[in-house]
Amino acid sequence: MTRIDVQGLTKRYGPDTVVEDLSFTVEPGQVTGFLGPNGAGKSTTMKMILGLAAPTRGSVTIGGRHHRDLPVPLTEVGALLDAGAVHGSRTAYDHLLALAVSNGLPRRRVDAVLARTGMEGVAGKRAGGFSLGMRQRLGIAATLLGDPRVLIFDEPVNGLDPEGIRWIRDFMRSLAHEGRAVLVSSHLMSEMAQTADHLVVIGRGRLIADTGMSDFLHAAEGDGSVLVRTPEPDSLARRLTTAGATVRDGHGNALLVSGMTSEDIGKLAAYHGVPLSELTPQRPSLEDAFMELTRDSVEYQGATA
Numbered sequence: 001m002t003r004i005d006v007q008g009l010t011k012r013y014g015p016d017t018v019v020e021d022l023s024f025t026v027e028p029g030q031v032t033g034f035l036g037p038n039g040a041g042k043s044t045t046m047k048m049i050l051g052l053a054a055p056t057r058g059s060v061t062i063g064g065r066h067h068r069d070l071p072v073p074l075t076e077v078g079a080l081l082d083a084g085a086v087h088g089s090r091t092a093y094d095h096l097l098a099l100a101v102s103n104g105l106p107r108r109r110v111d112a113v114l115a116r117t118g119m120e121g122v123a124g125k126r127a128g129g130f131s132l133g134m135r136q137r138l139g140i141a142a143t144l145l146g147d148p149r150v151l152i153f154d155e156p157v158n159g160l161d162p163e164g165i166r167w168i169r170d171f172m173r174s175l176a177h178e179g180r181a182v183l184v185s186s187h188l189m190s191e192m193a194q195t196a197d198h199l200v201v202i203g204r205g206r207l208i209a210d211t212g213m214s215d216f217l218h219a220a221e222g223d224g225s226v227l228v229r230t231p232e233p234d235s236l237a238r239r240l241t242t243a244g245a246t247v248r249d250g251h252g253n254a255l256l257v258s259g260m261t262s263e264d265i266g267k268l269a270a271y272h273g274v275p276l277s278e279l280t281p282q283r284p285s286l287e288d289a290f291m292e293l294t295r296d297s298v299e300y301q302g303a304t305a
């Protein structure tokens, strides 16, 4: 099985250390979300994985080999860093054919990737006239020309409409489902939550978290308090406190209850005949959880941060 192995990776540009002692693996059969605020070093790390930037220290291997030692790189790793890197005057078919030929790949792979990405209908159209979503599809088709086991996408959903985002998300999942190792960068936690199985979070070039998505979501669930709305807040607060819960007053007729599940609060209220108009477990948004995690490492904090 082919995995990406990043070990002690460091990159300096002059006096600036933009990636610092970074280690993580990208496992086959799952989507690994590579998350970090703007300027965190995601693109630089991806370039080092692909041999496009030389590490100052540390190493990256793909299936145990450095990128420079891969005989036909496109058959081992496909990458989309910038979907704009297409000759606008070429048709989608010719763009892919030029890539295939220059990499010694058979012509039939062009038809295969056009079909895989649902682009047969526009294969003869010039890429210069494509929407951003179509350009992304073309870029993704190109990454698949060599049928690689490892795929790398830098912010693939940036600027796309909801349909385009959904398409890319499903596509990433299907690639992982086939056993490929998929690394996808983003600065949006909410996007990753719907796509990734595993999360590698960096800030200012350093590793902040390397965790399963479900563990992250679990940790983000907060203190487990429950918002309860009732026309009889005083009576319910008394009964909840007697039953061992901690109750804080909210706005209007709302109570914020901790130390008891929403299910037990509902049962207690029903038992005492107290009507409820709302019973909502409180969870911080994923974006909140991510901001909390990376708070100390955003590059430029606003005056109010």
Ligand SMILES: Nc1ncnc2c1ncn2[C@@H]1O[C@H](COP(=O)(O)OP(=O)(O)OP(=O)(O)O)[C@@H](O)[C@H]1O
Pocket: 013, 018, 036, 037, 038, 039, 040, 041, 042, 043, 044, 045, 187
């Ligand atoms: N060739 C370069 N020379 C000097 N500094 C660079 C170079 N490339 C990147 N940097 C700096 O390295 C830091 C990390 O940039 P990088 O593009 O890797 O971050 P990123 O996490 O991908 O951010 P974004 O989401 O904004 O693309 C930034 O401060 C950037 O200015």
